[in-house]
Amino acid sequence: MNWLITGGAGFIGCNAASRLLKRGDRVTVFDNLSRKGTRSNLDWLRQQGGALEFVEGDIREMAALERVFLKREVDVVLHLAGQVAVTTSVERPREDFEINALGTFNVLEAVRLSGQRPAFLYSSTNKVYGGMTDIGIVERQGRYEYAELPQGVPEDRLLDFHSPYGCSKGAADQYVRDYARIYGLRTVVFRQSCIYGCRQFGVEDQGWVAWFTIAAALGKPITIYGDGKQIRDVLFVEDLVRAYEMAAEQIEKVSGQVYNIGGGPGNCMSLLELLAHLERMLGKPIPRTFGHWRPGDQPVFVCDISKAKDELGWEPTVGVEAGVARLHEWVMANRDLFADV
Numbered sequence: 001m002n003w004l005i006t007g008g009a010g011f012i013g014c015n016a017a018s019r020l021l022k023r024g025d026r027v028t029v030f031d032n033l034s035r036k037g038t039r040s041n042l043d044w045l046r047q048q049g050g051a052l053e054f055v056e057g058d059i060r061e062m063a064a065l066e067r068v069f070l071k072r073e074v075d076v077v078l079h080l081a082g083q084v085a086v087t088t089s090v091e092r093p094r095e096d097f098e099i100n101a102l103g104t105f106n107v108l109e110a111v112r113l114s115g116q117r118p119a120f121l122y123s124s125t126n127k128v129y130g131g132m133t134d135i136g137i138v139e140r141q142g143r144y145e146y147a148e149l150p151q152g153v154p155e156d157r158l159l160d161f162h163s164p165y166g167c168s169k170g171a172a173d174q175y176v177r178d179y180a181r182i183y184g185l186r187t188v189v190f191r192q193s194c195i196y197g198c199r200q201f202g203v204e205d206q207g208w209v210a211w212f213t214i215a216a217a218l219g220k221p222i223t224i225y226g227d228g229k230q231i232r233d234v235l236f237v238e239d240l241v242r243a244y245e246m247a248a249e250q251i252e253k254v255s256g257q258v259y260n261i262g263g264g265p266g267n268c269m270s271l272l273e274l275l276a277h278l279e280r281m282l283g284k285p286i287p288r289t290f291g292h293w294r295p296g297d298q299p300v301f302v303c304d305i306s307k308a309k310d311e312l313g314w315e316p317t318v319g320v321e322a323g324v325a326r327l328h329e330w331v332m333a334n335r336d337l338f339a340d341v
Contacts, residue, residue, distance in 0.1 A: 001248070004028045004074045004118070006059055006107060007081030011200040011207070012123065014041035016078060016241045021050035028072060030065075031081065032058040037201035040337055044199065059103035062110065069114035076119045076248045079107050079176075082169070085206040086127065089165035090295055100168035101175075108179050119251040120176065120187040121244050126262070126301050128170040128191060129153055130160030137299050143231050143270040144299045152233065152265055152302035155191070155258050163295055173258075180256035188247045188254055190240075193262025193303050196323065197237030198330040201337070205294075209234055209274060210327060214338055216278045216286050217331045226293040228272040233263035233302045236318035236326070246312045254311060260303035267320050268302055277321065281328060 003020055007013045008029030017027045033039055033056060045052055057064035059081045068074075082100050083089065089096035104122070111120060136147030146152070161170040173189055180187040194209060196202075202210025204223065215222045243261050247254055269277075275286050308314045318326075331338070 001025045001075040002028075002073050003076045003078060004030060004068065004072070005078045005080060006030045007079075009033060009038035009042040009045070010035055010080060011037070011041070011197070012195060012237060012240065013078075013080045014045055014199055015197060015237045016080075016244060017045055017052065018048060019238070019241050019245075021045070021048055021052055026051035028053045028055060028068065028074075030055045030057050030068060032056065036203070037199070037337070041199055059106055060098050062106045065106055065110035066113070069110055069116060074116055074118045076121065077107065077111060078121045078244060079104065080123045082123070083165070086163045086165045086297075087205040087294060089163055089168065093164040096164050097168045100165070101171040104172035105175055108175060108185070111185060112179065112183050117186060119248045120179075120185055121247055122172065122176040122187065122189050124173040124189050124191045125166075125169045126153070126191055126193050126260070126303060127163065127166040128159050128161060128173050129157050130162040130166060131298060132160070139229065142229060143273065144229050145231065146300055146302065149302070149304075150265065151306060152304040153260065154304040155260055155307055177256065177258060186251050186255040188251070189258040190243065190261045191258060191303070192235075192240065193260070193301060194232040194234045195237055195240050196234055197327060200237070200327070208271065209324065212271070212274055213278060213324065213327050214331050216275070216282060217328065218335070218338060222275070222286065222288045223291050224271050224288055225291045226297060227290070229270055230297065230299045231268050231270045231302065233265065233268050234320060234323070235261065235263045235267065235316055236323035239316045239318055243308065243312065243314045246314050250312065257311065259308045259312065260305055261308060262303040262305060263316055263320070264305040265302055267316055269320050274324070277324060278328070281325065
């Protein structure tokens with residue numbers, strides 16, 4: 001198959017590209033290389049060989065996207081390019097809108113106008129559900145949990161965008177969904193929970209599992225915003241990429257659908273629990289300080305993944321402890337990549 005991956009040199013993108021190249025697919029990576037680590041990820045991909053092509057470009061530039069489709073046959077578009085941090089969206093809301101909302105619109109339009117009919121897979125976010133302040137939260141055994149949602153938040157939960165990031169990703173989420181209804185594009189939306197794994201250059205305001213792991217390994221200061229009892233369902237990146245593959249292979253069946261993709265109730269972790277796990281791995285205490293809660297931060301987010309299990313045949317296979325161990329091993333083996341952290 002011929003894949004076009006926007007943001008293909010990013011964390012999720014390079015993991016997806018690597019898996020696809022290994023199975024013999026052809027991959028075009030479209031990326032502006034603006035994020036930390038993307039050049040290193042691209043070098044890593046090139047070393048693996050296979051049918052890889054790199055196109056440097058920005059999804060905010062419609063003409064650049066149109067040229068991609070003029071010159072190539074595309075079977076699957078995996079749209080991962082985006083602005084990924086809530087805090088950055090609060091500081092620079094126009095930039096956030098132009099990348100996430102306008103950029104996604106541009107990719108959709110480039111597909112529609114190309115005359116091709118690729119599968120279109122979009123990386124959305126759990127932030128489209130907003131703060132969910134109407135859902136009861138309880139504290140049990142030192143962590144927050146939903147009082148009455150044992151399986152987590154389902155896809156039919158009302159959307160309530162909170163923060164500029166939630167608004168821009170949510171607008172894109174709905175555009176992708178509606179382009180299937182109005183124009184017949186074969187689209188699938190993945191509302192992703194916390195994704196982590198190797199080749200993730202996590203920073204303080206995004207990618208908390210990777211950031212805590214990197215900071216703990218390198219002895220860097222860690223700040224917990226809030227009390228650390230907030231929990232997320234976390235998913236190892238290889239399991240996410242497998243969901244993309246399964247959707248592409250079943251696109252006629254799942255076109256127009258929205259799926260929550262995360263670790264689900266069986267793969268939850270609080271911030272404090274991750275630090276405790278890392279302390280056991282490292283055999284030493286990890287210092288931390290506490291700051292105020294950040295805007296748009298949910299005390300709990302756990303997604304109900306039963307729809308993906310029922311319709312795609314997908315479920316997580318990498319447990320939290322095993323996944324964090326693999327991430328830590330990668331960080332320790334690649335300490336030179338974090339020299340400027």
